[in-house]
Amino acid sequence: MENVPSPRVVITGVGVVTPLGNDPNKLITDLRGRASGVAALTQVPRGVLSIDFGAEASDFSGDISDYGPMDKKLQRTIRKGSKVMCREIEMGVAVAQLALTDAGLTPEDRDRDRTGVLYGCDYIMSLPEEFAVGIGKCTDDEGNFDFTKWGDQGKPEINPLWLLKYLPNMPASHIAIYNDLRGPNNSITVREASAGAAIAEAYSTISRGHADVLIVGSTGSRIHPLRSLHADMQETLAANRSDPTKMSRPFDAQRDGSVLGEGAGAMVCETLEHAQARGATILGEIVGYGSSAVGPAFGKTFLQTAIRNVLRAALGDEPAENIGHIHAHGLGTVECDAQESAAIEAVFGSADKQPPVTTAKGNLGNLGAGGGMVETIASLKALGGELFPILNCDSLSDDCPINACVDGSTAAGSQFINVNVTPQGQASAVRIRSFS
Structure with a gap:
């Protein structure tokens, strides 16, 4: 049997909803400019939880204008469908439509039977x-x-359709129905690791020849009356500060917890042959990924082990010196940042040998399942230019032996690895490079 090389998988369009706005170009500008999306909460009552601040995607109202330019028929369809969409699903659908527009992927450019959707999400709580x-x-x-x-x-x-507003497979379902995409359709729910796992599955699906194009995204919100309460009870959140923009402090010596956030991101992934045939602009190429689950039963360093596993898998045979930067999870908790730093050191060596390490969580907080995709898009936009620094990392902690990017003059390089991990030890990583 003839050995046929796997098709190269490229990225041709992106869309975001973030606490710093809904424009990918503005996002990278704001990250480089050290802007913060952390402010007083409006969706959750203040004075009830231990925190009164978070990173809300305040520019996203759910209005049809947030979905980008579309023909009137599609606008009417989505507007009608929004009655059975909660905020997380609305954000997920919106970024998919924005990514399709950015990619210039019209119905005439795609085979609907070989174009599908692959989305990361989390369990979604009813209001x-x-x-x-x-x-x-x-x-x-x-x-x-x-x-x-x-x-x-x-x-x-109770509204008989209430459950449709909260099912985590609904973003992928809505996107496929609205755009008549009949190819592979899948939903992945592993909290913060969802985006990387979705990108990895999309890469595998296209490489197997099961699709030419996949809309790949993730959406999440940790700002919700019940979800925020759960996080407050079960996780370590950063304490209120007089200046809330200083609360999220990844890898800093004074870090004391994560910041609640919300957002979504999506990208159009397709075979190189398909992208070139339709004259698409290629933003980057997916070239590696990793997935691992190491639970607490393993021992105190379970997060470190999971992150180390996915970093090694995503790096593959690529020389470490070729990695332009690492986009770390950078949660901002003492334990997670220390274990992530140890994992980076185990794979790449001491700080002087590591690629620059950054994270957008200092600016955006923890966007849950949506975070990994927004972070990946931010790093993709940074390739070939300056890397955005870690916001609020004023004094790198002694237990974080990383090559932290803390200034705006660091080059982002031509490829990066993005990594994310859940509190339960589920980790994912992807490696993406500039197209050549």
Whole structure:
């Protein structure tokens, strides 16, 4: 049997929704300019949780104008469909439409049976308001809930389509339906590692010859009445500061936790042959990836081991000196940053031998499942120019032996590795280079 080389997989369009706006070019400019998206929360009541600040995607309203230019028919369809989309799903659909526009991928340019969608997401929590009326009908004057009333009086008050607003496979479903994309369709839900895992699966799917084009994205929000409460109870969040833009401090000696954020990103991935045939502008090429899961049962250094595994896998046979920069997870917690730094040192050597290391979380906070895609797009936009520095890393911590990028004169290089990890030890990494 003849050995046929796998097709090269390239990126031809991107779209973002972030706490620094919804334009990829503005995003990289703001990151280089040390702008912060952390401000007072508006979607979560202040004075209730331990924190009153977060990184909201305040420029995203859900209005149809946020989805970019489209014909009137598609606008009407999406506007109607938004009735069964929560904010996370709306953001996910919007960045896909923005990426399609950026790629110039029109219906005439694609085979709908070989164009699909692959999306990363997280579990999405319902808003309490969905159940308020029904619960009220089952509650007496003293505030006691009577479960025996729920079936007859409470449940009928719930919108029968409410679940469609919160299912994590719905971003990929909506995008495929709106654009008549009949190729492979998949959803990956591994929290912060979702974006890297989605890119890796997209690369594999296209390399196997199962698709010519895939819309690849991820969306997430940690700013939500219940989700924020869960994070406050279960995770280490950065303490309030008089200047909230100083709260997220990746790898800094005074870091004390992560900052809640929200956002989404998407890219159009296609075979090189397909992209060249339609005259597309090629932004970069996917050339490596890694995935690993190392749980707490492994021991105290489980995060370090998971990150080390995916860095090695994404690097592959590529000489370490060819990596222009590493876009670290950079969560901002004492433990995670220390273990990530140790993993980088294990793979690349001491700080003087490492590529420059940066992260956008100082500017954007933790966007959950959406973070890895936004970070990947930021690094992609930086290639060939200056790398954005780590915001608020004023004094690199002794337990973070990395080549931290803290100034604006560092070159981003021609390729990078982006890495993300969940608190449970699920990690993903991707390696992307400039196209040549």
